[in-house]
Amino acid sequence: MKCFVACLMLVGFAWLDAPYDPAPHLTAIAKSGPQGEGSATAKLARDELAKQGVDILPPLLVAMDTSNAVAANWYRTVYEEIVARELKRAETKWPIEFFKEYASDAKRVGKPRRLVLTLLDKLDPAFRDQWLPTRLEDAEFRYEAVGLALAAGDRALTSKDDAAAKAEFRKAFEAARDSNQVSQAAAKLRTLGESADAVRHLGLVVDWWVVGPFDAPQKTGFAKVFEPETRVDLQAKYRGQGGAEIAWKRHHETDALGQLDLNKQLGATREAVGYAYSEIDVPREQAAQVRCGADDNCSVWLNGQKVFGRDQWLNGTRFDRFITPIQLKAGRNTLLVKICQGPQHKDPEVPNNWSLQLRLCDADGRGIVFQSRLTEKTGSEK
Amino acid sequence: MKHHILRSFSLVFVSVLFSSADNCSAENWPGWRGPNRNGVTTDTGVPTTWSASENVLWKMPLPGIGTSNPVVWGDKVLVTASEGRDQGELHVIAFDRDTGRERWHQRLWGTAPTLFYGRSGMASPSPVTDGKRLFAFFGTGDVFCFDLDGGLLWQRAIAEEYGPFENRFAAASSPLLFEDKLIVQCDHYGASYVIALDQQTGANRWKSDRPEVWLSWSSPQLVPSGDRVELVLSGSEKLDGYDPRTGSRLWTVRGLARECVPTPVIGHGMLFVVSGPNGTHFAIKPGGSGDITDSHVVWKNDKGTSFVPSAILAGERYYLADDKGIGSCMDARTGKLIWKKRFGDKFTASPVSADGKLFFTNESGSTLVLDATQASYEEVARNDIGEEVYASPAISQGKFFLRTATNLVCIGKKERNAVQSAE
Known part of the structure; x- marks a missing residue:
C-alpha cells in the first residue's frame, strides 16, 4: 500500500513538474466546425489554453494558420485573453523574433499575421515602418505596401525628383492588384511620360x-x-x-x-x-x-x-x-x-x-x- | 404570462416572451428595436431634452463602424462594430450601463468578406439577448453566441456553410429569438434562406430556402395569429408568413418594394409593413394560407414610404420619418393621413417611443421629440448631440442610448442617476 501511494505521489509530482502541453487542447479546437459542432469541447479547451502564458503563443499561432474559420476564432479568443493579460505585466518575455518570422511568412493565413503585426506595434514600435514597405509581393500586406510606394512617389514629385518618383510609381504599378491602385499608379506614370497599361496589367x-x-x-x-x-x-x-x-x-x-x-x-x-x-x-x-x-x-x-x-x-x-x-x-x-x-x-x-x-x-x-x-x-x- | 400576452394581442407584443428566457423585463432593450421589436418600451423617466453636454451621463468611443442598435440588459450595454479594410474585424463590446466602463470586449474574424456600406460595415444587424446569452449576427454571415460575461459559447460561419452574402451592403437583418431558436433571415443575390439555430448549440433546427428571393435588409418579425405564432419576412416584392417552429411557408402578400429594409410592426390585430421609396404602406391581417393579398390587406397607401427607417405604432397612430426627413402620421386603423411635416435632414435611424413620447433621430444627430398622446403634431423638443447618427437608439431604465458615428452616448437625468448611485 505504501508503495502504491509513493507511486501515485511520484506520478503526481511528475505531472506537476511537466510543462503544459497545449497540443491536446489545440487539437480539440481544431475539430470544431460547421453546425456548431465541437463547441462545448472547444470552449473547455480554450478555457484551459487561456490560463497559460506567452509560451503557448507560438504553437497557438501555428494552429491559427488554418482554413477552419470557426477554429481560428476559438484560437483568437485565447490569444486575445493571454495578450491582454500579459501586456499588463512588465516582466513578460515575449517571443518577438517568432512574431516577426510569423508575420513575414507569406505562406501563412493572412489574418493571424496581421494580428501579430498589431502586437508588434506595441512590442517593437519601429518594426512596422521598416517592414511594411518590403511587402509588395505579400498578398496580405500588398495593399498597404503599394500605398506606401505611391506616397513615396508623391513625396519625390514634391521634391522634384522625377527619377525617384518614376521608380516608386513603377514599383507600385508592378505590385498592385487592386484596380484603383493600378489605375492610380498608371496615371502617375503617364504624367511623368512613362508607359503603363492598366488594361494589360489586369488582364x-x-x-x-x-x-x-x-x-x-x-x-x-x-x-x-x-x-x-x-x-x-x-x-x-x-x-x-x-x-x-x-x-x-x-x-x-x-x-x-x-x-x-x-x-x-x-x-x-x-x-x-x-x-x-x-x-x-x-x-x-x-x-x-x-x-x-x-x-x-x-x-x-x-x-x-x-x-x-x-x-x-x-x-x-x-x-x-x-x-x-x-x-x-x-x-x-x-x-x-x-x-x-x-x-x-x-x-x-x-x-x-x-x-x-x-x-x-x-x-x-x-x-x-x-x-x-x-x-x-x-x-x-x- | 405568455398566454396572457398572446390572448391580449394588441399594441404591445413582446417577441422575447416567446423565447425560453425566464427573466424578461420590458425595461431592458434586448435586441433590434427593443423588447417588442417595434421601438416601443414601457420604460418611464426618459429624458426629453439633452445636448452634447446636457444630460450626458457618459460617452465612450466605439471602434470601427456600425449601425446596430445598442442592446441593454441589466447593468450592461452591448454593442457590435466592425473595422478593417474589408470590415472583417468584428467587435462585440459590453459597457457598464451606469458608468460606461468597458466590461468586456471580444474581437473576432468575419469569415466571408462581402461588399458593405461605408457607414455600417458588417455591424448592421443588432444583437439580441435573452438575459443569459447574447447572439450577434454580422454582415459577414457569422453568428456568435456569448454568455453575458463575454465567454464565447458557439459560433456559426453560415456564409461559409451556405455561400457568402452577395449584396451591395452586406447582411443587415437583425435576428430574433423564438422559444429555443435563433431565427436569421438571409436574403441576398445568392441562395436566400431563413434559418433557425438552436440557441444552446448553434445547430440547425430548420432551414427554409427562399429561391425566389433576392437581396433585402429587413428583419424578421413575430406575430400572433389566433392560436399560432407566425414568422413574418419582408423582401423581394412580397411579405411571407412562416411557421416559426418548422420553417414552412404559410402565406404571402404581394406588392412590396423590390428591396426591403424596414421591419414590420404589429398592433390592433394587424401587421404594418412599409417598403420604399416610392413604395406602399400595408396594414395586413395575419393568418390564412397561400396568396392572401386580396383577402387580408386591410388598407394600403403610397404616401411617404421609407427605404431604410422602420415605422412606429403608438396607440391609435402610425408614424414614419422617411429617408428624406418627411414625417407623417396616419390613423392606424384606416391608413388615413393625420398630418405630414418636414422634420429636417435625412433619416437612417428608426424611431423609438417611451413615456408617451416619440423620438426621431436624424443623420445630423438631432432628435425630434414629439408628444405621442396628441393626434396633432406637438413638438416637445429638438436635441442635438453634435455627432452624426445612423443607428436606432435604445431606451432602458430611464436612459436614452445613442450610438453616434463614433461614440456610444448614455443620456439620462443626472439627478435621478445620483439617487440611483446613492442607493
Missing part, C-alpha cells in the same frame, strides 16, 4: 465581337439558348428583338477598366440578351481565373465549355464580382459571354444598365499575358 479583355439584342421577355434570357451558344459564326445574321436582323460587330473597348456598355454597342433596350465573343493567344497551357461582373448577369464559355453562369438580375457590374478557375490551353482560346438585360426597374430613374467587365488573371490577381487574335479593325474601332 482585361477589351477586344470583342458583339451581337444582340435577342428577345428574352420576363427574365427568360438566362436559360434560353440562342444561336451563338450553339455555334459562333461571325458572318451569321440572326433574328433579333422586334424581328430586326442583327449581326456581329467588332468592338474595341476603350474604357479604362474595360467595362463594355452594351446599351451603347447594341442599343438601349430591355428584356434582351447580347453576346460578346473574343479569341486570345496564350504562350503556354496554364491555370488561370476568369473574373467577371455583368449587369444584369453573364454566362461564360471557354473553348466551347461553359465555365460560369449565375442567374441574377439588377445587381450591377462590379470589378472581380465573380471568380472562376479555368485552364487555358497553349495557343488559341475562345471566349463567349452571354449578357442578359432584364426589365426596367419600376422606378424609371433607376438606370437600366447593360454591361460586362471580364478579365483573365492568375490566382494572385495579376493579369495573364495574352494577345488578342481579333485584329480586324471594324465596327466601332474604325
Whole structure:
C-alpha cells in the first residue's frame, strides 16, 4: 500500500513538474466546425489554453494558420485573453523574433499575421515602418505596401525628383492588384511620360465581337439558348428583338477598366440578351481565373465549355464580382459571354444598365499575358 | 404570462416572451428595436431634452463602424462594430450601463468578406439577448453566441456553410429569438434562406430556402395569429408568413418594394409593413394560407414610404420619418393621413417611443421629440448631440442610448442617476 501511494505521489509530482502541453487542447479546437459542432469541447479547451502564458503563443499561432474559420476564432479568443493579460505585466518575455518570422511568412493565413503585426506595434514600435514597405509581393500586406510606394512617389514629385518618383510609381504599378491602385499608379506614370497599361496589367479583355439584342421577355434570357451558344459564326445574321436582323460587330473597348456598355454597342433596350465573343493567344497551357461582373448577369464559355453562369438580375457590374478557375490551353482560346438585360426597374430613374467587365488573371490577381487574335479593325474601332 | 400576452394581442407584443428566457423585463432593450421589436418600451423617466453636454451621463468611443442598435440588459450595454479594410474585424463590446466602463470586449474574424456600406460595415444587424446569452449576427454571415460575461459559447460561419452574402451592403437583418431558436433571415443575390439555430448549440433546427428571393435588409418579425405564432419576412416584392417552429411557408402578400429594409410592426390585430421609396404602406391581417393579398390587406397607401427607417405604432397612430426627413402620421386603423411635416435632414435611424413620447433621430444627430398622446403634431423638443447618427437608439431604465458615428452616448437625468448611485 505504501508503495502504491509513493507511486501515485511520484506520478503526481511528475505531472506537476511537466510543462503544459497545449497540443491536446489545440487539437480539440481544431475539430470544431460547421453546425456548431465541437463547441462545448472547444470552449473547455480554450478555457484551459487561456490560463497559460506567452509560451503557448507560438504553437497557438501555428494552429491559427488554418482554413477552419470557426477554429481560428476559438484560437483568437485565447490569444486575445493571454495578450491582454500579459501586456499588463512588465516582466513578460515575449517571443518577438517568432512574431516577426510569423508575420513575414507569406505562406501563412493572412489574418493571424496581421494580428501579430498589431502586437508588434506595441512590442517593437519601429518594426512596422521598416517592414511594411518590403511587402509588395505579400498578398496580405500588398495593399498597404503599394500605398506606401505611391506616397513615396508623391513625396519625390514634391521634391522634384522625377527619377525617384518614376521608380516608386513603377514599383507600385508592378505590385498592385487592386484596380484603383493600378489605375492610380498608371496615371502617375503617364504624367511623368512613362508607359503603363492598366488594361494589360489586369488582364482585361477589351477586344470583342458583339451581337444582340435577342428577345428574352420576363427574365427568360438566362436559360434560353440562342444561336451563338450553339455555334459562333461571325458572318451569321440572326433574328433579333422586334424581328430586326442583327449581326456581329467588332468592338474595341476603350474604357479604362474595360467595362463594355452594351446599351451603347447594341442599343438601349430591355428584356434582351447580347453576346460578346473574343479569341486570345496564350504562350503556354496554364491555370488561370476568369473574373467577371455583368449587369444584369453573364454566362461564360471557354473553348466551347461553359465555365460560369449565375442567374441574377439588377445587381450591377462590379470589378472581380465573380471568380472562376479555368485552364487555358497553349495557343488559341475562345471566349463567349452571354449578357442578359432584364426589365426596367419600376422606378424609371433607376438606370437600366447593360454591361460586362471580364478579365483573365492568375490566382494572385495579376493579369495573364495574352494577345488578342481579333485584329480586324471594324465596327466601332474604325 | 405568455398566454396572457398572446390572448391580449394588441399594441404591445413582446417577441422575447416567446423565447425560453425566464427573466424578461420590458425595461431592458434586448435586441433590434427593443423588447417588442417595434421601438416601443414601457420604460418611464426618459429624458426629453439633452445636448452634447446636457444630460450626458457618459460617452465612450466605439471602434470601427456600425449601425446596430445598442442592446441593454441589466447593468450592461452591448454593442457590435466592425473595422478593417474589408470590415472583417468584428467587435462585440459590453459597457457598464451606469458608468460606461468597458466590461468586456471580444474581437473576432468575419469569415466571408462581402461588399458593405461605408457607414455600417458588417455591424448592421443588432444583437439580441435573452438575459443569459447574447447572439450577434454580422454582415459577414457569422453568428456568435456569448454568455453575458463575454465567454464565447458557439459560433456559426453560415456564409461559409451556405455561400457568402452577395449584396451591395452586406447582411443587415437583425435576428430574433423564438422559444429555443435563433431565427436569421438571409436574403441576398445568392441562395436566400431563413434559418433557425438552436440557441444552446448553434445547430440547425430548420432551414427554409427562399429561391425566389433576392437581396433585402429587413428583419424578421413575430406575430400572433389566433392560436399560432407566425414568422413574418419582408423582401423581394412580397411579405411571407412562416411557421416559426418548422420553417414552412404559410402565406404571402404581394406588392412590396423590390428591396426591403424596414421591419414590420404589429398592433390592433394587424401587421404594418412599409417598403420604399416610392413604395406602399400595408396594414395586413395575419393568418390564412397561400396568396392572401386580396383577402387580408386591410388598407394600403403610397404616401411617404421609407427605404431604410422602420415605422412606429403608438396607440391609435402610425408614424414614419422617411429617408428624406418627411414625417407623417396616419390613423392606424384606416391608413388615413393625420398630418405630414418636414422634420429636417435625412433619416437612417428608426424611431423609438417611451413615456408617451416619440423620438426621431436624424443623420445630423438631432432628435425630434414629439408628444405621442396628441393626434396633432406637438413638438416637445429638438436635441442635438453634435455627432452624426445612423443607428436606432435604445431606451432602458430611464436612459436614452445613442450610438453616434463614433461614440456610444448614455443620456439620462443626472439627478435621478445620483439617487440611483446613492442607493
